[in-house]
Amino acid sequence: MSVGFHELEEAPPPMTSRLEGELLEVSMGPQHPSTHGVFRMNVALEGEIVRKLKPVFGYLHRNHEKIGENTSYLGSMPYTDRLDYFCSMTNNWAYALSVEKLAGIEVPERAEYLRVILAELTRLQNHASLLGFLLSDMGAWGTPLMYAFREREKILDLFESLSGSRMMCDYMRFGGCRCDLPPGWMERARKLVDGFPRFLDEFEKLVVSNEILIARTQEVGKLSAELAINAGITGPMLRACGVNYDLRKVDGYGFYPRFKFRVPLGEHGDCYDRLMMRVLELRESVGILQQAMEQIPPGPIVNPKVKLRSFRPPVGEAYGRIEGPKGELGFYLISDGGSNPYRYRVRPPSFINLTILEDLCLGHTVADVMVILGSIDIVMGEVDR
Amino acid sequence: MSGQVDEGLRSELQKQGIWVTSTQELYNWGRRNSIWPLQFGLACCAIEMIATAASRYDLARFGGEVFRPSPRQADLMIVAGTVTKKMAPQIVRLYNQMPDPKYVISMGACAISGGPFKQGYNVLKGIDRYIPVDVYIPGCPPRPEALLHAFMELQRKIDGQKLTGESKAPFLDANQPSEFPVPAFGAHDLEPPLNSDVFHPPTIKR
Ligand code: SF4
Numbered sequence: 001m002s003v004g005f006h007e008l009e010e011a012p013p014p015m016t017s018r019l020e021g022e023l024l025e026v027s028m029g030p031q032h033p034s035t036h037g038v039f040r041m042n043v044a045l046e047g048e049i050v051r052k053l054k055p056v057f058g059y060l061h062r063n064h065e066k067i068g069e070n071t072s073y074l075g076s077m078p079y080t081d082r083l084d085y086f087c088s089m090t091n092n093w094a095y096a097l098s099v100e101k102l103a104g105i106e107v108p109e110r111a112e113y114l115r116v117i118l119a120e121l122t123r124l125q126n127h128a129s130l131l132g133f134l135l136s137d138m139g140a141w142g143t144p145l146m147y148a149f150r151e152r153e154k155i156l157d158l159f160e161s162l163s164g165s166r167m168m169c170d171y172m173r174f175g176g177c178r179c180d181l182p183p184g185w186m187e188r189a190r191k192l193v194d195g196f197p198r199f200l201d202e203f204e205k206l207v208v209s210n211e212i213l214i215a216r217t218q219e220v221g222k223l224s225a226e227l228a229i230n231a232g233i234t235g236p237m238l239r240a241c242g243v244n245y246d247l248r249k250v251d252g253y254g255f256y257p258r259f260k261f262r263v264p265l266g267e268h269g270d271c272y273d274r275l276m277m278r279v280l281e282l283r284e285s286v287g288i289l290q291q292a293m294e295q296i297p298p299g300p301i302v303n304p305k306v307k308l309r310s311f312r313p314p315v316g317e318a319y320g321r322i323e324g325p326k327g328e329l330g331f332y333l334i335s336d337g338g339s340n341p342y343r344y345r346v347r348p349p350s351f352i353n354l355t356i357l358e359d360l361c362l363g364h365t366v367a368d369v370m371v372i373l374g375s376i377d378i379v380m381g382e383v384d385r
Numbered sequence: 386m387s388g389q390v391d392e393g394l395r396s397e398l399q400k401q402g403i404w405v406t407s408t409q410e411l412y413n414w415g416r417r418n419s420i421w422p423l424q425f426g427l428a429c430c431a432i433e434m435i436a437t438a439a440s441r442y443d444l445a446r447f448g449g450e451v452f453r454p455s456p457r458q459a460d461l462m463i464v465a466g467t468v469t470k471k472m473a474p475q476i477v478r479l480y481n482q483m484p485d486p487k488y489v490i491s492m493g494a495c496a497i498s499g500g501p502f503k504q505g506y507n508v509l510k511g512i513d514r515y516i517p518v519d520v521y522i523p524g525c526p527p528r529p530e531a532l533l534h535a536f537m538e539l540q541r542k543i544d545g546q547k548l549t550g551e552s553k554a555p556f557l558d559a560n561q562p563s564e565f566p567v568p569a570f571g572a573h574d575l576e577p578p579l580n581s582d583v584f585h586p587p588t589i590k591r
Pocket of ligand 1: 428430431467493495496524525
């Protein structure tokens with residue numbers, strides 16, 4: 001009746017030990033619920049632990065740069081909206097800034113203020129949706145995303161009434177902005193900005209001290225300041241490692257030196273710090289917005305000397321960069337005097353931030369890969385271009 | 386499963402508290418109100434798709450909020466975004482993996498024709514070259530309302546599908562294909578560049 005010991009010992013080894021020492025290759029993506037678009041990772045697993053990770057790009061390669069070289073300078077402006085489709089305003093600004101550098105165009109004061117306001121609003125909605133996505137990657141499926149999108153919709157309403165489109169604003173022009181604010185816009189924006197800290201308080205109360213969130217993010221995906229600098233990481237990811245580098249302070253473009261704001265810094269460079277960095281930056285952005293809305297002067301919004309039709313900048317090259325919500329967003333343009341740029345190159349922050357994905361993921365479990373990827377904040381339109 | 390119920394009789398009976406229906410109506414009513422989309426975004430339009438499913442536009446009102454990450458559980462594929470040539474085989478494969486009856490919404494200019502990126506060397510000029518599309522939504526990106534409208538159009542289409550007879554729905558016809566050949570990477574382009582069984586562009590008469 002009973003099984004003898006020797007029989008038990010001779011039983012085949014359990015299934016799990018058959019892969020002993022061998023790595024199991026898993027292909028995550030390109031259709032995956034939390035790869036934020038069409039991104040694929042070939043992961044080699046030992047049990048649950050990631051031993052190798054190879055990102056596969058190019059599923060959304062839309063020839064942005066090639067098209068940019070074959071269209072006029074102004075014609076590329078709507079394409080920049082579609083780079084990082086969360087932040088069309090900052091993309092517009094970075095592109096306009098590099099063309100303005102190339103052609104030596106001055107921007108009127110009101111336009112600069114408008115740009116700051118719109119860029120910070122973009123930051124609000126980008127970071128808010130990032131928090132939602134990150135939490136849903138962690139398994140808080142749905143609810144935080146709903147909260148985040150509720151705030152995002154309010155900002156998109158402002159963008160829509162200003163530019164005519166919710167996401168693809170195509171609002172900035174070389175030497176200014178396309179049109180002035182519609183009546184009542186500033187009051188609505190002010191109301192939104194004043195109410196935003198309430199959302200943040202609520203959000204922080206809901207998630208930030210949540211035990212599960214802390215367990216999933218603290219000490220996960222640690223990035224050292226040294227590696228971050230060497231790999232060219234920028235944006236909140238770099239500041240989460242404690243490196244004080246914010247182009248708004250360093251370059252001081254677009255009247256940012258006129259505003260009082262602090263640059264929040266992390267300490268550990270783990271996912272929790274990266275997440276908190278977004279929350280803290282949101283609070284600073286609210287401060288910048290309030291100051292900018294206070295100070296914005298009346299006046300023209302576009303430099304009347306710029307001829308947008310048949311726009312031909314002089315021969316030369318320029319690199320314009322801004323602190324986008326995801327990091328340093330730059331456009332490098334070479335002009336041969338024609339109506340198209342000779343070379344058009346984008347420095348996408350999320351692509352460069354993604355390059356260290358393997359370093360962050362090694363030694364963590366598969367489930368953590370999603371959290372780490374979410375905390376990097378990528379948008380495939382910008383990564384693959 | 387007989388012919389249509391007489392409308393007058395039906396309303397007469399309804400007043401008595403008797404609900405008369407046909408199998409077809411009941412079947413289509415059930416299918417139309419629980420369409421599960423594939424959770425699958427490609428590019429910018431996918432963000433509008435998420436916005437449609439999120440708090441403000443609330444796709445759940447139409448029974449479409451259950452986004453399934455697995456094609457095996459999905460009824461509807463919303464092709465939301467630019468289809469590149471690298472991605473097209475995967476999309477056809479995902480479509481093939483979906484069980485019948487299955488529907489496709491082609492969301493945005495890119496999925497319809499390549500949209501703003503049509504001149505790109507890596508961009509597929511419309512997903513309808515490889516898989517049949519039920520509803521097209523123009524726009525770049527289409528507003529969430531447009532997606533809701535497409536959803537309602539799809540519901541209308543499902544409602545009109547017949548279960549028997551000559552003009553029965555294609556998924557009930559054993560002779561109709563439910564899977565389509567997956568294109569392969571050729572030397573310069575996808576091989577074949579289009580599936581002529583599926584792709585019927587309108588001829589423009591001038
Ligand atoms: S149609 Fe427009 S918004 Fe949609 S994926 Fe294409 S470029 Fe993006």
